Amino acid sequence: MKYFAGIDIGSTAIKISIVDGKKNLLGSRISASGSMFYKYAQETLDALIGELNLNKNDILYIVATGYGRKLYKEANENISEITANAIGARAAASEFGEIKTIINIGGQDSKAISLDSDGNVVNFAMNDRCAAGTGKFLDVVALKLEIDVETLGESHFKSTGTPLSVSSTCAVFAESEIIGLLGNNHSIEDIICGVHYSIAKRIVKLVKRVGVKEGIYFDGGPALNMGLVHAIENEIGQRIFVPSNPQITTSFGAAIMAVDSYNYENS
Amino acid sequence: MSNTSHEIESPNEKQNRHKAMEAVKLLNTLREDFKSPILSMEYFYDLFERVYCKHESLHEGKTKIGTMCIQIPSEIIYALDGVPIRLCNGFYTDDEIGSDFMPQKACPLVKATVGQFASGNFTDKPDIVFSPTTCDQKTKAGATIESFGYKIYDVDFPRTKESEASREYWRRSVKQFAVELSKFQGKKLTKTNLEQAIKKIGYAQSLYHKISEFRKHEFVPILGLDVFLITNAFFFDKINNWIEATEKLVNELEQRVRNKISVSGKVSPRIVYTGSPPIFPNYKIPQIIEESDAIIVADETCSSNRMFNDMVAVDEWNIYDMMDSISDKYLKGCTCPIFTKNDDRIRRIIQLVKTYKADGVVYQAFAGCTVYEMEQRSVLEAMEKAGIPILYLESDYSPSQGGQLSTRVEAFIESLKTRRRNKK
Amino acid sequence: MLNIKKKINNMNLIRFRFWFQIVAFALIVYGGYIGLDLGDKLPTFACVFNGEGTGGKCYVGMLQHDLKHPFETFIGYGGFAFLISLAMFAVWFWVLNKAWCGFVCPLGTMQDWLTTLREKLKIRFSEYSWASRGKIKSIKYILLILLLIIPVMISNSVLGLPKLPNGLSMPFCDICPGRMLIPAFTGNFNQFYIDFTSKTDLVMTLLGMMILGIFLVGAFVKKRFFCYFCPMAALQYIFSKPALLKLYKDGSKCTKCGDCYRACDMDILEIADDVTSKNLVTEDCTLCLKCIAACPEDGCLEANFAGKTIFESTKEGFILRMAMNNQKESHE
Numbered sequence A: 001m002k003y004f005a006g007i008d009i010g011s012t013a014i015k016i017s018i019v020d021g022k023k024n025l026l027g028s029r030i031s032a033s034g035s036m037f038y039k040y041a042q043e044t045l046d047a048l049i050g051e052l053n054l055n056k057n058d059i060l061y062i063v064a065t066g067y068g069r070k071l072y073k074e075a076n077e078n079i080s081e082i083t084a085n086a087i088g089a090r091a092a093a094s095e096f097g098e099i100k101t102i103i104n105i106g107g108q109d110s111k112a113i114s115l116d117s118d119g120n121v122v123n124f125a126m127n128d129r130c131a132a133g134t135g136k137f138l139d140v141v142a143l144k145l146e147i148d149v150e151t152l153g154e155s156h157f158k159s160t161g162t163p164l165s166v167s168s169t170c171a172v173f174a175e176s177e178i179i180g181l182l183g184n185n186h187s188i189e190d191i192i193c194g195v196h197y198s199i200a201k202r203i204v205k206l207v208k209r210v211g212v213k214e215g216i217y218f219d220g221g222p223a224l225n226m227g228l229v230h231a232i233e234n235e236i237g238q239r240i241f242v243p244s245n246p247q248i249t250t251s252f253g254a255a256i257m258a259v260d261s262y263n264y265e266n267s
Numbered sequence B: 001m002s003n004t005s006h007e008i009e010s011p012n013e014k015q016n017r018h019k020a021m022e023a024v025k026l027l028n029t030l031r032e033d034f035k036s037p038i039l040s041m042e043y044f045y046d047l048f049e050r051v052y053c054k055h056e057s058l059h060e061g062k063t064k065i066g067t068m069c070i071q072i073p074s075e076i077i078y079a080l081d082g083v084p085i086r087l088c089n090g091f092y093t094d095d096e097i098g099s100d101f102m103p104q105k106a107c108p109l110v111k112a113t114v115g116q117f118a119s120g121n122f123t124d125k126p127d128i129v130f131s132p133t134t135c136d137q138k139t140k141a142g143a144t145i146e147s148f149g150y151k152i153y154d155v156d157f158p159r160t161k162e163s164e165a166s167r168e169y170w171r172r173s174v175k176q177f178a179v180e181l182s183k184f185q186g187k188k189l190t191k192t193n194l195e196q197a198i199k200k201i202g203y204a205q206s207l208y209h210k211i212s213e214f215r216k217h218e219f220v221p222i223l224g225l226d227v228f229l230i231t232n233a234f235f236f237d238k239i240n241n242w243i244e245a246t247e248k249l250v251n252e253l254e255q256r257v258r259n260k261i262s263v264s265g266k267v268s269p270r271i272v273y274t275g276s277p278p279i280f281p282n283y284k285i286p287q288i289i290e291e292s293d294a295i296i297v298a299d300e301t302c303s304s305n306r307m308f309n310d311m312v313a314v315d316e317w318n319i320y321d322m323m324d325s326i327s328d329k330y331l332k333g334c335t336c337p338i339f340t341k342n343d344d345r346i347r348r349i350i351q352l353v354k355t356y357k358a359d360g361v362v363y364q365a366f367a368g369c370t371v372y373e374m375e376q377r378s379v380l381e382a383m384e385k386a387g388i389p390i391l392y393l394e395s396d397y398s399p400s401q402g403g404q405l406s407t408r409v410e411a412f413i414e415s416l417k418t419r420r421r422n423k424k
Numbered sequence C: 001m002l003n004i005k006k007k008i009n010n011m012n013l014i015r016f017r018f019w020f021q022i023v024a025f026a027l028i029v030y031g032g033y034i035g036l037d038l039g040d041k042l043p044t045f046a047c048v049f050n051g052e053g054t055g056g057k058c059y060v061g062m063l064q065h066d067l068k069h070p071f072e073t074f075i076g077y078g079g080f081a082f083l084i085s086l087a088m089f090a091v092w093f094w095v096l097n098k099a100w101c102g103f104v105c106p107l108g109t110m111q112d113w114l115t116t117l118r119e120k121l122k123i124r125f126s127e128y129s130w131a132s133r134g135k136i137k138s139i140k141y142i143l144l145i146l147l148l149i150i151p152v153m154i155s156n157s158v159l160g161l162p163k164l165p166n167g168l169s170m171p172f173c174d175i176c177p178g179r180m181l182i183p184a185f186t187g188n189f190n191q192f193y194i195d196f197t198s199k200t201d202l203v204m205t206l207l208g209m210m211i212l213g214i215f216l217v218g219a220f221v222k223k224r225f226f227c228y229f230c231p232m233a234a235l236q237y238i239f240s241k242p243a244l245l246k247l248y249k250d251g252s253k254c255t256k257c258g259d260c261y262r263a264c265d266m267d268i269l270e271i272a273d274d275v276t277s278k279n280l281v282t283e284d285c286t287l288c289l290k291c292i293a294a295c296p297e298d299g300c301l302e303a304n305f306a307g308k309t310i311f312e313s314t315k316e317g318f319i320l321r322m323a324m325n326n327q328k329e330s331h332e
């Protein structure tokens, strides 16, 4: 059998997807990246191969993407995460319809990508200068509120008051703002809700830079947070599509790319 | 296309949420971030929360008369059984909406006002709007608002105030306004209802003056921010409730002054604030000032002092004289920068500095508010001549931009502190 | 002391002045009956023709009399008498300054009564335009000069002109509305006549009647109508500078709101618009002090007597006078 892998080496996590020759997703795996990500990447790939009962030699082609892509020498090819994301997103959303815009919130950056009807990237905007508006920011917030990141979404919908916005654009200052709010006994839910809206507003600004169109797709780890999803939907004024496994879209895209490259090279 | 399930806000809901978020942010700051809070301020915090966070309507069943500037006499509106609602707007949310209808460089206040009309989203929607032809932008905004389908009535306002002609002209405008409103309301202006309205507003003003009196003390018992909030509340609150709450506040302040309870420190510089009006919730600059350990003791702005300072003085309590007095009040003492020249405004600022023993003046103009921007030069020159330190700032409604401004304000305040210490 | 000061500053000036004027009126018109005699050099229209009722006499009457001397006697005794009278007049005036007009003059008081009547009838007052207001300012000086020259020309031939007939010996009194009105208050209507004895008398008495009519109608529609033309005011103004009672303004405190101007019966624009002069007793001012009562700025306007502030504008006083201090009853 022929299998193909896509490896997305991001700043906080390594995501790997394996597809078959028909580009069906067979499985995926996520692990923290950390300092020795080359080693981790290899370990993770091996683990995934084992999990799927495959043979290492069945993986015919590997495409790497993400920050660390160039350092993963085993890959047959590497492509930018923008392209990979676009390919993966289109594939993941294929049953729902055509997507025009991708919002991706990663651990330390966020992006908005605009596609044409053929799926080509026509424009993209990125925020990588500061942690506000990224997954990192949510981690900091959860830490300060002493709750699990996973429960942020739930808490969001329990907010009954006015969302308490955090105005600082810098995560460090926002942190002290949150401490201030907590000190004055404001409801945690309202604070979380406010944080979500603050991120949502920055994201929408980013999206506006590439142009808001119908068909918005949202992925990256924070897309698991339904509160944030809701906030972004409200801010942008339309429904957005979140894939069931939003963290791996980019690696999925890389894996699809692997199929195409392999076929091209062997045709 | 979606796989999510929650309801998405309608544009109005979104606008409301944004405004609520802006409002609550400021209200929380006022409630929590300063020392020795005033108990009776809670009425005002709560009022703004009800109106801007919970979107409660205050005047159900009453005719709401929108006014675009302070020059539309509230006395006449109350006498004719209407509720004046001043439409000057301080919300960034509305400013953004309004940006689509006005030039990029226009004044954020006017944009916000236009934006709110464009959205049509009001807790107390004005049934008719009276727009005095004051500055260019307000004048033109009237037509834009009219194009959204509102009933707008322009009230001619002269742009000089010294001449006999301007006085007559304005008196005629005010009369015409009264006639128009009386028709709209189906009610007649009488000696009794007008006299009552004048006295009621006069009383409200007298309460404001009492608060001002307290601010002259060495121990300033109230923040400038709080005073802005109180005067802003007068834009839309039920006047009787406002009066009652302010009476309580005056009593509390009286005690605070007696007990020497102060919201400022010993070296906190005393500031006179002038320029484009701080309108809720755009208290950006006043907030920076008072968070940097200075205290605003007086202001020369149309959302506060200018609205309350001059009072209607009647010689013969008959309708003819009351009408003339009202007209004169809104023209003669007005220090609005739309007038040709404005020595009066300069004299007033200097006088405020003297009577409130201020250490310096902060002059802020909205980027796009041409008249304040233009007058800045002459005011700065005059202050320099009078030996009064002054800081000129330009700002808008956007929530960013804070850092740069606060650095400038802080530096200014520190210089005032040093001056103070050196004097001693 | 502070308390008294506050009480004064908070007083209801209109009522105070109303009663003060009544008392002053009574003393001048009826004072004679209780033996009051303030002499005949009063800087106010205490009409000579009032007979025994009068508590003092008007200096304008005296002045005309003093001047009706041939030049020869004037250089000697006549001139001396003239100077003494003038000095007496000046001393009286020195104390109260123009407040003689605002608080004492019976003609002024009568005009104020007409104003009150009109106000009660809810009839609007009229005003001069600023232009005509400026033009009529000189009329009182012309009248003053006439009333000074005519008596002189009766006894002397000036510049070779023929002497004027004796019928003109009191030219101003002939046309002064006070001559008819003031005696009428003591039941003496003898002054309402037309004198046919000579052409001059006929013209002058007719003119007097006409002016009386104008006075009554004028003062009814225009506050202090007559005072704009009053030669007494012109004469007084010459002595106003050194007088003890003053109306002072601190221009730095003035907001130019114009409240004072609106209250001013004499439409004196400077009271509001002049922010540089200290002494605001202008030529037409009657020192009625209404402007002080109408000014809402603390210490902006003040009545000053010999260097001491006796009454000044305060916000508190303003609010009380406008009855803006208590709203309980009008709360809906």
Ligand code: SF4
Pocket: C043, C044, C045, C100, C101, C102, C105, C106, C107, C108, C109, C226, C227, C228, C230, C231, C232, C233, C286
């Ligand atoms: S100006 Fe008026 S008040 Fe004064 S003396 Fe003449 S008439 Fe009397």
Ligand code: SF4
Pocket: C102, C247, C260, C263, C264, C265, C266, C267, C268, C271, C284, C285, C286, C287, C288, C289, C290, C291, C292
């Ligand atoms: S200036 Fe004042 S005192 Fe003089 S006449 Fe006018 S109101 Fe009276």
Ligand code: SF4
Pocket: C253, C254, C255, C256, C257, C258, C259, C260, C261, C271, C272, C273, C294, C295, C296, C297, C300, C301
């Ligand atoms: S009332 Fe007072 S403040 Fe107003 S113009 Fe007159 S003197 Fe000035």
